[in-house]
Amino acid sequence: xxxxxxxxxxxxxxxxxxxxxxxxxxxxxxxxxxxxxxxxxxxxxxxxxxxxxxxxxxxxxxxxxxxxxxxxxxxxxxxxxxxxxxxxxxxxxxxxxxxxxxxxxxxxxxxxxxxxxxxxxxxxxxxxxxxxxxxxxxxxxxxxxxxxxxxxxxxxxxxxxxxxxxxxxxxxxxxxxxxxxxxxxxxxxxxxxxxxxxxxxxxxxxxxxxxxxxxxxxxxxxxxxxxxxxxxxxxxxxxxxxxxxxxxxxxxxxxxxxxxxxxxxxxxxxxxxxxxxxxxxxxxxxxxxxxxxxxxxxxxxxxxxxxxxxxxxxxxxxxxxxxxxxxxxxxxxxxxxxxxxxxxxxxxxxxxxxxxxxxxxxxxxxxxxxxxxxxxxxxxxxxxxxxxxxxxxx
Numbered sequence: 001x002x003x004x005x006x007x008x009x010x011x012x013x014x015x016x017x018x019x020x021x022x023x024x025x026x027x028x029x030x031x032x033x034x035x036x037x038x039x040x041x042x043x044x045x046x047x048x049x050x051x052x053x054x055x056x057x058x059x060x061x062x063x064x065x066x067x068x069x070x071x072x073x074x075x076x077x078x079x080x081x082x083x084x085x086x087x088x089x090x091x092x093x094x095x096x097x098x099x100x101x102x103x104x105x106x107x108x109x110x111x112x113x114x115x116x117x118x119x120x121x122x123x124x125x126x127x128x129x130x131x132x133x134x135x136x137x138x139x140x141x142x143x144x145x146x147x148x149x150x151x152x153x154x155x156x157x158x159x160x161x162x163x164x165x166x167x168x169x170x171x172x173x174x175x176x177x178x179x180x181x182x183x184x185x186x187x188x189x190x191x192x193x194x195x196x197x198x199x200x201x202x203x204x205x206x207x208x209x210x211x212x213x214x215x216x217x218x219x220x221x222x223x224x225x226x227x228x229x230x231x232x233x234x235x236x237x238x239x240x241x242x243x244x245x246x247x248x249x250x251x252x253x254x255x256x257x258x259x260x261x262x263x264x265x266x267x268x269x270x271x272x273x274x275x276x277x278x279x280x281x282x283x284x285x286x287x288x289x290x291x292x293x294x295x296x297x298x299x300x301x302x303x304x305x306x307x308x309x310x311x312x313x314x315x316x317x318x319x320x321x322x323x324x325x326x327x328x329x330x331x332x333x334x335x336x337x338x339x340x341x342x343x344x345x346x347x348x349x350x351x352x353x354x355x356x357x358x359x360x361x362x363x364x365x366x367x368x369x370x371x372x373x374x375x376x377x378x379x380x381x382x383x384x385x386x387x388x389x390x391x392x393x394x
Contacts, residue, residue: 032074035094038064042091043112043132045164046104052081055104064091064100071097080105088113088164090132109209110166114159115139117168118147120183122175123300127187129156147186160189160212167212169219173205173333174258176297180223180331184216192216200297201251201328202227230334238341243278254340255328259288263358267339272346273361282349284318292316292329 042064046055052075056068065071074097075081083105090112091100115130129143143155159165167189171180177198184190192215204226210219235247244250257271274284291301293316294309313320316329332340346361350368354360355378362368 032070032097034096036064036096036100037066038062038091038095039093040136041093041112041132041138043088044091044100044104045088045113046084046086048086048163050084050086052076052084055084059100064095065097071101074098075101075105086164087111088166109211110164112166114162114165115168116156116160116165116189117170118183118187119170119172120175120180121172122179125183125186127152127156129159147183150186152188165212167210167214169208169210171203171205171208171223171331173336174255174330175205176200176292176330177203178297179299181220184219190214190216190219192218194220198224199327201255201331203331204230205331205333227331230337234337234341242341242343243275244341249324250340251332251337252324252328254332254337255330256284256286256288257339258332258336259330260286261359264335266358267336268342268344269346269348269361270351270359271339271343273348273351275343276347276349278323280349281322283320283322284324286318289316289318289325289329290314292325297329 042062044055044059044062044064052072053068056065056071056075059065059071060068072081078098078101080101085105085107087107088110089103091103095103112132115128117128117130119126119128125147126144127147128141130139130141132138133140142159143153145151145153145156160167169184177200180203181194181197185194189212190210191213194216198220203220203223206223206226208219208222231247231251235250238250242250244253253271253274256274257267261267261270274286277284287305290305290309293314294305295301310317310319315321316325318325347363348361350362350365350371351359352362352368352371352375354371355375360371360374362371
C-alpha cells in the first residue's frame with residue numbers, strides 16, 4: 001500500500017514537472033519568437049571573434065533582448081551559435097530574438113553604425129559622415145565636406161579607416177556620366193582608373209554599397225548593369241503605339257523628362273507632351289537638350305541660353321532639329337524611364353513654369369500664351385526679367 005502511494009505520488013509529481021517543463025519551453029519559444037522589448041532601432045556591433053555569450057550579454061545590456069540566456073538557447077537550437085558575422089547591424093524596433101539571430105549571422109555589409117556617403121548631385125557633390133544616435137535610433141550627420149576641395153576632414157578620414165564603416169555612393173537622378181566619373185575620382189576610399197566616360201544615360205541613379213578599395217570601373221559597370229535591367233523591363237512592359245523604335249530612343253526621352261521637371265507627379269504629363277509633339281511632327285523645342293549641346297554634360301551652365309545658341313543648328317538643338325537628339329542628355333532615374341514608356345493620356349503639346357515649382361500645361365497655342373503671360377507676371381513680381389530667359393550675344 002505504501003509503495004502504491006509512493007508510486008502514485010511520484011507519477012503525479014512527474015506529470016506536474018513535465019507540464020511545468022512543457023510550459024517553460026512554450027514560454028521560452030514565445031519569448032524567443034515574439035516582439036522584442038526595444039521600441040527604437042538599435043545598432044549592434046559584432047567584434048571579430050566575438051562569442052555568443054558576449055553578444056547575448058551586450059544585447060541584453062542594450063535592451064534589445066529580454067533574456068541573454070533565452071537568446072543563447074534559441075541560437076543553439078537553430079544551430080547558429082557559431083555563425084556570428086563581424087560587422088555593425090541594424091536591429092529594427094521590437095525585433096524578436098529570432099530576427100536578431102538571423103541578422104547577425106547572415107553576414108553581408110554593415111547596415112548601421114558609421115556611414116561615409118558620397119552624394120553625387122547635379123549641382124554639387126558632398127561626402128557625409130553619419131552615425132546612429134543610440135538614444136533615438138536615428139542617423140545623425142556628424143560632418144560634411146566638398147570632395148572637390150581635396151581636404152578630407154580628420155574625422156571623416158578616421159571614419160573611413162574603421163573596419164565596420166559602411167561606405168555608400170548615392171547618385172541623384174539627372175546627373176551626367178561625366179559628373180559621376182569625376183565624382184568617383186574625388187574619393188580616396190575607391191581605387192583604380194576610369195579609362196573612359198560611360199555612355200550618357202547608361203548609369204542608374206541609385207545607392208550603391210561599396211567596400212574600401214573597391215574598383216571605380218567595377219562600380220560603373222554595376223551602375224550600367226542596373227540601368228540596363230531597368231530599361232529592359234520597362235521596354236518589355238511598354239504599351240503599344242509609342243513613337244520609339246528602340247529602347248535607346250525611350251532612354252533619350254526619359255533623360256529629357258528627367259531634366260524638364262523635378263516634380264515626380266508631373267513626369268508622365270511632361271512625357272505626354274513630348275510624345276504628342278513627336279506624333280504630330282512637331283519639334284520638341286526643349287531647353288535642356290540645347291544646354292547639353294553647349295556643355296557636353298560637363299557641369300552646369302549656370303546662365304540663360306544665348307539667342308545665338310538657340311539659333312545654332314546642332315544635333316542637340318531641338319528648336320532646329322526634328323525628332324530626338326542623338327543621345328540621352330543625362331542619366332534618368334527609374335521613374336523617368338517609366339514615364340517615358342508610360343506617358344499620361346493627354347492632348348497637351350505645351351507647358352511652362354507655373355511659379356510653384358511645377359508647370360502649367362496647354363492644348364493650344366492660345367492657352368499656352370496665356371500661361372506664359374501669367375508666368376511672366378510672376379517673374380515681374382519677383383523682380384526677374386519678364387521678356388525672355390534668352391540672352392543676346394554670342
